[in-house]
Structures are given as structure tokens and as C-alpha cells.
Amino acid sequence: MSSQAPEERKRRKIRLEDLLNNNIWDVDPRPHIKLDTSKCRDCNYKPCVLLCPTGCYTTHGDDVLFSYEGCVECGTCRVVCPEEAITWEYPRSGRGIHFRFS
Amino acid sequence: MGDRFDVIVIGAGPAGSSAAYNLAKKGFRVALIERGRKPGSKNMFGGRVYAKPLEEAFDGLGKAPIHRWVVKERLSIVNKEEYVTVEYTGRGRKSFTTYLTDLTDWMAGRAVDAGATLITEVVVDRLLMRDGRVAGIVSGDDELEADVVVDAEGVNRLVLERSGLVERLTLRHVALGVKEVIKVDKGDIEKFFGLGEDEGLAWVFMGSVSDGLPGGGFFYTNRDSLSLGLVIYLEGAVQGMRRHIYDMVEELRIGPLFSRYVENGRIMEYSAHMIPADPRAIRPPRLVWDGLIVTGDAAGLLINMGYTYRGVDTAAYSGMLAAKAIEEADGDYSASRLKRYEEMLRNSYVGRDLEKFRGVHDLYMNPRLFNEYPALLTGLLRRLYEFDYEGYKFSKAFSEARRGLVSLPRIFLDLLEVYRKL
Ligand SMILES: Cc1cc2nc3c(=O)[nH]c(=O)nc-3n(C[C@H](O)[C@H](O)[C@H](O)COP(=O)(O)OP(=O)(O)OC[C@H]3O[C@@H](n4cnc5c(N)ncnc54)[C@H](O)[C@@H]3O)c2cc1C
Ligand code: SF4
Ligand code: SF4
Numbered sequence: 358m359s360s361q362a363p364e365e366r367k368r369r370k371i372r373l374e375d376l377l378n379n380n381i382w383d384v385d386p387r388p389h390i391k392l393d394t395s396k397c398r399d400c401n402y403k404p405c406v407l408l409c410p411t412g413c414y415t416t417h418g419d420d421v422l423f424s425y426e427g428c429v430e431c432g433t434c435r436v437v438c439p440e441e442a443i444t445w446e447y448p449r450s451g452r453g454i455h456f457r458f459s
Numbered sequence: 460m461g462d463r464f465d466v467i468v469i470g471a472g473p474a475g476s477s478a479a480y481n482l483a484k485k486g487f488r489v490a491l492i493e494r495g496r497k498p499g500s501k502n503m504f505g506g507r508v509y510a511k512p513l514e515e516a517f518d519g520l521g522k523a524p525i526h527r528w529v530v531k532e533r534l535s536i537v538n539k540e541e542y543v544t545v546e547y548t549g550r551g552r553k554s555f556t557t558y559l560t561d562l563t564d565w566m567a568g569r570a571v572d573a574g575a576t577l578i579t580e581v582v583v584d585r586l587l588m589r590d591g592r593v594a595g596i597v598s599g600d601d602e603l604e605a606d607v608v609v610d611a612e613g614v615n616r617l618v619l620e621r622s623g624l625v626e627r628l629t630l631r632h633v634a635l636g637v638k639e640v641i642k643v644d645k646g647d648i649e650k651f652f653g654l655g656e657d658e659g660l661a662w663v664f665m666g667s668v669s670d671g672l673p674g675g676g677f678f679y680t681n682r683d684s685l686s687l688g689l690v691i692y693l694e695g696a697v698q699g700m701r702r703h704i705y706d707m708v709e710e711l712r713i714g715p716l717f718s719r720y721v722e723n724g725r726i727m728e729y730s731a732h733m734i735p736a737d738p739r740a741i742r743p744p745r746l747v748w749d750g751l752i753v754t755g756d757a758a759g760l761l762i763n764m765g766y767t768y769r770g771v772d773t774a775a776y777s778g779m780l781a782a783k784a785i786e787e788a789d790g791d792y793s794a795s796r797l798k799r800y801e802e803m804l805r806n807s808y809v810g811r812d813l814e815k816f817r818g819v820h821d822l823y824m825n826p827r828l829f830n831e832y833p834a835l836l837t838g839l840l841r842r843l844y845e846f847d848y849e850g851y852k853f854s855k856a857f858s859e860a861r862r863g864l865v866s867l868p869r870i871f872l873d874l875l876e877v878y879r880k881l
Contacts, residue, residue, distance in 0.1 A: 368713045368718055368722065369713065370706070370709040370710065370712075370713060371709060371726065373703075373705050376639070376705070376709075376726055376729040377729060379726045379727060379728055379729060380728055380729060380730075383496070402697055402698055404696070404697040404698075404700070406703075407700040407702065407703050407704060408635060408691075408693070408696060408697075408700060408704055409704075410635070410637045410704050410705060410729075410731035411705075411729075411731070412703070412705060429729075429730055429731050429732075430501065430615075431615075431635065431731040431732050431733055432614075432615035432628075432633075432733050433633075433635045433693070433731070433733060435615075435628070436628045436629065436630065436632070436633055436693060436733070437630065437693055437696075437697055439697075445617075446582075446617075447494050447582045447617070448582075449582055449599075450580045450581075450582075451494070451495060451496035451500075451579060451580030453501075454500075454501065454730075455495070455496055455500045456499070456500055456501065456502065456503055456560045456728065456730055457500075457558075457560055457727075457728060458558050458560060458640045458684065458727045458728045459502070459503035459504070459558055459559060459560050459638065459640060459728055459730040
């Protein structure tokens, strides 16, 4: 139970996982993005971490962890990565994100 | 994929669907290839479309999924919890709000009704080249041949990149847009914004919402939902991001501008997509090759007017012009013949407005637009409006608000720049 007033609770951020739960995916069992994480250690700003809108990239110390499941195929990580660590393709056969209200 | 087609169109977005519709209507055998499960399922945008060019490209809007006709425009300059808003209410009805997912599905449906063959769930890997000209497409182990190919793959143009026709996308080429669509009561929308049943509001805002980075936000009223989102230019964002982009959008939703409208809402979807940024950078060196025409976002045909994006209408219009050029080429699809497309585009409203507004991107790269000026503006108005006993004279309020932010000559030069570029 939260002790906050209803107004307060409404004005709280929704967790990214919960936001993403509103979307529909048909996840390709074969990852459409592959990451050579060895290149991430030398990457200064690690821009993928703050710019991937679905939080697919997270840091763990100096390492970067990646999961492709929540990807909405925007292509941003491919463009911002300075190390060419990312091999980026579209998911096959209609897999991946399925937008309905965008 | 056995059959042979006159034309292959890559991507059933606004550009591709329009090209396919206008070609099929003239009797061309057209394959419209889309990687999504259905047209629209990979498409995302801000929220409003200018109607007239679309009407021309699709011979009317018929059963198009129009949510609301925009009659109210708002522009806000935000400095943390303070903001200044300009509102314009007019006769409107020049543009409408919608979901691009639905609108795209409608457009592709028009192409199918006209006789185009829609092939979904197929990713085009690259162009099929024969004797130095484009002769079709390759997807996995499959090849599909055609006399001419229309590339309408959108901004993330992997096919063109892989074929070596354009350089790899860099930070200068694109911005990132992130959006939440929030379900709210239809009547509430009308009550909140003073709108009639099918009337809508378009609202853009800039300032501290993008943490001082080049970018801005948008808010549109759909039939019974609201679209709220943020655009960040990637140039500068690599080093300048202070928090996760998701946090920036969520803080907008619960922040002073929007919380009261969305607090009873329920999130329907969270989406993201890239947008063409610097028009000079993203424009390919040419838009036609032997056997190939490039349209829509892939050709960098998005117009950023500073207070609104237009990419759907321009994409559809370019698809229509591509179809015209193919028809006029009369079977000779050499680059020199297809050049008519570049010429028609240049002389159309798309070419003219791209030219007119090409400097807007430079204005956006001025950091003062997102930091100092919003602070100056709100500082000025705070002094003019908020007092207990004694008020400020304008000149005093202005010089106090300006102190430490920008010099007078700087303001003068920036204004001159805005005047020249807008
Ligand atoms: C955040 C944001 C806000 C925007 N706001 C507005 C706005 O309010 N108004 C406006 O008019 N415009 C707006 N735009 C711009 C507008 O969305 C685009 O300009 C427009 O969608 C471009 O149409 P297109 O057909 O060229 O490309 P897209 O709409 O991107 O369509 C390309 C299609 O090709 C398919 N495809 C791509 N690659 C392949 C492949 N290899 N094989 C098979 N299929 C493929 C894709 O799945 C997609 O369906 C906005 C864009 C963004 C990102
Ligand atoms: S930007 Fe590229 S190299 Fe840097 S952390 Fe991200 S994936 Fe790794
Ligand atoms: S394509 Fe977009 S959503 Fe997918 S991992 Fe890259 S940045 Fe994230």
C-alpha cells in the first residue's frame, strides 16, 4: 500500500518495462542485432545506453549488456555507435515490433 | 515469388503505397513489398498530416482514418516549470490527426484496390544489379526481377546503403523521435481544449524539455487518445544526454504542461523511429539511377518548418511523381530518362518548401534556442506578471531577465538569423 495521495501516484513515472508491456512483438528467435561487446569497453560515452528508447543496452561496470527482445527497430543504436560494434538487420518474416496506434 | 512485375516498390509506407497506387491505376504490374506483417505495423510519426497533397496522390481521402481536423495550434517555450504559450485558433481543416499505422494501412489498401500485389513479411536485403543497372531486388535466397524499382524504404535506408548508393547514416543525418500514445476519454479531450467533435489540437514545444539539446516535443489530440513525444537530434546527443531518453519522455508526461490532461489516461503504445535531420546531409547525391527511383524519407524529403514536420504528405507526393516519371519514361528506365522525376520534384511544392526551409536545421543547432532564450522569455514574463505591490517597467524587466544569459548584440544577430531562415 502506498501512503501517497492518488494525485501523487498518478504523477509518478511508469517503469520502462511497464511502458513496453503495452506493445506487441513477435520476437524473432534469431537476434536481428548482434553486438561485439568487446568493443564497448573502449567506448567513451556509450551513447546507446541513454539513447536506445527501449533500454536494450545497459551497463554493468565497464561492460555493456544487450538484449534485443524489446527493440522497436528505430535504428538509433546503429547510427550512434562510434565503434561499429553493432551488426544491425531487420527481423525476418514480419517478426519484431508490431505497432498498432502510432 | 515466381511472377514478373513491371515495377517493384520497396516499402509500403506513405511513399511506396502512393507510388504503387498511382502505377497500378495506370495498368502497371506492381509488387509492393513490405517487411511488416501488415502495412503500417512498422510505421510511426508525430501525429498530423496535411491533407491536400494526400488527396491529390490518392484521388480523394474517401475512407481515410481521419481522427480530428486541426483547428487549434499551440507553441510553447518551456523553461523548467515555467512556460510561455502562443495559441492560434483558425478555420483550420488543412491538416488532420491520425495514427500513421492506420493511415498507412489505408494507403496500401488503395494500392491493392487499384491492382497492386502486396507482399508482406518480406525484407528486401539489397538491389539486384545486372549490367550496371538495377534489375530487381534480392531477399534471402530469392530474387525478384522488374523493369524498374522504386525505393521507398524510409529513413533507415539499409538497401541503399548496402548497394553503395548512399553513405552510411551518421549523427548529422537523423534525429530520434519517441512517443507515448495515451488513451483518454473522447469528451475530456474536447472539454480540455475547447474542441468540437471532430476538431483537433496540434501542440509543439521546445526549451528545457530536451535538456538543452537540439530537439523539441509534440502533442496531438487523436479521436480518443493523445500522442505525446520528444525529438532529439543525434548530433550533440552522444555527449550531451543527461538522462535516459525514456526518462525525458516520462517526465514530460507527468510534468507541468501535460499531467492534468493525461493523469486519468492509460498508455496504449510506446514507440520510436528516426527522422531525417539535416536535409543537405541526408539527401542522396541523386534520386535516380538506371532502373531505380528513390522517394520519401529515403530521399530525405522531410520538411522541418521549425514548428511542424511534414513527411507523410511529401512522401506520398513523391511516390505519385515517381509513378508519373515511370509512366512518361515509356519503357526506357535509364537514369537520364528518369531524371524527369528529379525535375518534377524540384518544381513541386515539395522541392520548393525543402529549399525554402533548408536553413531551419541550422537554427535548431543553436543551443541558445533551448537554454538561454526560454530562460530569458520566462524571466521577462515572470517579472512583468508576478508581483506583490510594485510592478516592473518592461525595459527594466528585460535587462534584468537578460543579465548573464545573452548580450544585446547576440540577441540582435540571432534574431536576424531567425528572420533570414524562417
Ligand atoms: C517522431 C516523428 C514525428 C513525425 N511527425 C510527423 C508529422 O506530424 N507529420 C508528418 O507529415 N510527418 C511526420 N513525420 C515524418 C513521417 O513519419 C515520414 O516522413 C514518413 O513516414 C515517410 O514515409 P516513407 O514512406 O518515406 O517512409 P516510412 O514511413 O518509414 O515507410 C517505409 C516502409 O518501408 C518498409 N521497409 C523498410 N525497409 C524495408 C526493406 N528492406 N524491405 C521491405 N520493407 C522495408 C518499412 O517497414 C516501412 O513500412 C514524423 C516522423 C517521426 C519519426
Ligand atoms: S555505442 Fe557501440 S561501442 Fe559504445 S557501448 Fe554502445 S554498442 Fe558498445
Ligand atoms: S534499434 Fe532502436 S530500439 Fe532497437 S536496440 Fe537499437 S536503439 Fe534500441
